[in-house]
Structure formats: structure tokens, C-alpha cells
Amino acid sequence: MKIKVLLKNYLQFVFQDFLYLTLLFSIIVFGLTADHLLSIDYHEKYSLLLIGMFFLSLFSTMNLYHNDKVYNYYLRQKVNSYWSEVISQFLTVLILNIISGILIFIFSLILCKNIFLDVVGIVSLISVGFLGSSIATLFKTQWQKHSSLGQIGTLVFVYLALSGSVVSIFKNIEMIFPPLSRMIVSLHSNSSIIKLLPLAGQTFLYALILFVISWFIYKKNKKS
């Protein structure tokens, strides 16, 4: 019941907020028009959609935590369960990313008869969105006690996510960076969305680890 009450509330924050819907529709419109507007092939367009999906999830999840802090101040006391709170938030970002991933891919005009390519295309978008959400979750302290730390941390992780495979000094340690840039570099070198599947798996795993770390960090903070 606690999860149901919170989940309903969080979904309301996401789907009735101008930020998520505006960003989502902007990305969809970009997907529909990019070929003609920028004269780019579908690999380049898909790379830009991956980046768009990453920022969509990052900002929407940050907005979710911000709204949670501002509006749910007293609801959380009524619910009074840390794990219900984090599970509801996790389910919300999962739903948000699945819906965004499917819609963005469908309207990107990349959709084809090859079901496997379509599935990998959607899964990769979802995994990148999940990564954006996990970074926002790790640094949700920006809406709590340590706003500067949270903001700087988010900026650093976004930089590392976009530069890990591009900046040469990071080459040897790129495994520990968020794998967004690796996915884009891989897409350009392999020229096939299907070959992104292992990297999408890695991205999911990476994001999941960030989520789990966040849950325990903030649980500890809540106790102290």
C-alpha cells in the first residue's frame, strides 16, 4: 500500500510536469526531422537520440527528486518507510525510461522489419536513460543537505559519461566510467545498432550498481 501511494504520487510528478513532456516531445520531433534537417544518417541520428535520452532521464529524475522534496515533505512522514520510498522512485524511473525509450525509437523512423534490431534499439535507449536516472539518484543530495556537492557530482559524472571513450588519458580506466560514450563510439565503429546489445547490458548493470550504492548511502544519512 505504501509503495502504491508513493508510486502514484511520483508518476503524477513525472507525467503531469511540463519538463518531462516538453523534453520527450522535443526529442521525438528531433527524431522525426533530423534526417532532412541535418542530413545525417541513422547511426548519427541514433547517437544523438542516445544523448537526448540520457539528458531527458537525467533532468526528469532530478526534477522528480526536487518535487519530492518540495511537495512530499509530509507525505513521507505518513508513509514512514525508507524502502517503500526508494522502491517507488526506482519503479517510477523504470516506467519513465521504458515509455521514453519505446516512444523515441518508434518515432525515430529507424524502426524496421528486423525485430531484433528494433528490440536492441529500444533496450539501448532504455539503458542509457536508466544510466541518466542513476546519476541523478546518486547525487540527489543536491535537493537535500549538500546542494553544491550534488551539483558538482552530477556535472562530473555527466562529463565522464560523455568523455570516457573520447579523451585519451581516460582510455585505460574507461571501464569505471558511465558507458554512454563507449556506446556511441561503438555504434560508429561497428555501424550496427544490433552490436550495442552487450554494451546496453553493461550500461544497465552500471546504472543498477549506482542505484544500489545510492540506496545505502542515503539510508545511512537518514539514520544519522
Place this chain on the structure above:
Amino acid sequence: MKLISVNDLSLQREGYFAFKHVAFSLSQNEIVGISGENGSGKTQLLETIANYEQADSGKIEYTPGVRIGYMPQNDPQIIEQTVRKYLEDIRCLSKDLAVRKDQLDAMVTYMKLAPYLDRTVDQLSLGLKRRISFLAAVVGHPNVLLLDEPFAFQSDETIQNMLSMLQDLKDNGSGILLVGTEQNDEISEILDSSYHFENGRLQQLQSLKTKDSQLFFSVHHNSIALTHDLVNYMTRNANGVVEMKVPLERKDAIIGKMIALNYQFEEAHDIEN
């Protein structure tokens, strides 16, 4: 039984004391009132007790098993559910400890919210939202109820109904802390003790319920006529029994005087004015 004990509690905000060295306790079957000017620290104290703020010094002791119901001064939550669904969800959060569904329905009717049951909470007026917030604090059947300005924007009739519900909760073992800018006579009547916030300090006010004592004496053949000061307290003199109503603090002195005048002391009852 004490539910909450607050000992030497202080809280500073931006170099200013929101409140300092606050001490009081809340017990079962007790209603405590705290009044004070705007900005005197009442809400901060309530939020600290409800665990939203961390005090800088001092201690709050909660008796194990204490469940807090809190009605905030201003709940920013955007509720796009109907009144019926929202209250039912809040009731279900407390599972078996909450009031029963039929009891909730009765409370809704009693608080005159029945016509609004199918309206979205967010569309209602501030006064109605605060009534819903009051019920949301109560439906979990907490043993400690913290209410911040619960009577603001309410009609006299609604206040009366809220007061009877509070009295009922008190009689069923809850401890209630009522915070408001002022406590009028009607509200003061249900308070067991009352405090006033001034310059961040909490001062206990003298009991608002002034107490008198009703004394009964039997008249003997050698009883002497009552002196003028004693006659003023006499309420009845019939069938060989003198009945008097005296201020509690003068009770012992008057019993002594009456015995000196050869009246037999029979019994005494403390009564509230």
C-alpha cells in the same frame, strides 16, 4: 503514562534561536496547548517533535510504540485524488491500527465533508483542505497527535466538532499537542495544560481551569453563627447541612475556621469552573 518528554530542547536557525531550553511532556489522555505570536517558534518546535527538524541541543524521549499523527500548518502536497480516495489511502497506510472504514465515514460526515467526497482535493478551498488534513492526521489513530493551527479558516460549528473529536481521542488514550496563535475560551476549555511561547522560551500558564472546592459541614447544637467572610462562600444551608463553594487554595483554611466554629466537616469535592 508519558508519551513524549521534551528536555532542554534548543534550535537555532541562521544564528537566531527558533526556541531555546524548551521542556514539557505529553501524556496519555492529555491535551496540551501552546500559544504564541507568529514567528515565536511554535511550528519549528512541532516539526522537531515530529522529526522534521534536528534540534541543536536537548533531547526528546519517545515512549516505545508512539505513533505520531501530524497536521502541518501548510501541506504543500498536490493531491489530485478525490477526497474519498485520498482519505482511504491514508487510512490504509496505518493498516490495522487505523480507524475502521465505517468510523472514517462517520468522521467525514461529522466534519461536513460528505458533499465533497467525489471532488478532487486540490480543487477545494483552503478551509476544506485543512479539514481533510485534520482527518488525515486522525485516521491513522495515532497515540500522539500534533496539530498546527488546526482551527484556522474554520467556522465555529466545525471548531466545535473538531474539539469533540479531540476530546474523544483523548478519552481513548491519545496525547494531543495543539499549537495556535491564540487559544480562545472554547479551546482552552479542553486543554489540560497550557504554555505560551515568548522570545523562543516556553512558559507554562497557570491552569486555565480554575478549580473550586465544594465543602459540606453538618450543623451541631453548639455550632456558632458564621462570620461575614464565611457567609460569602455559603451556597446552601438546609436540613442541618451547610454547603460551601470555596477557591481551592483557601479550602484548608476555611475547613479550619469552620471546625473552630464547631461545624462537623463531612466531605469535599474539587470542581472545575
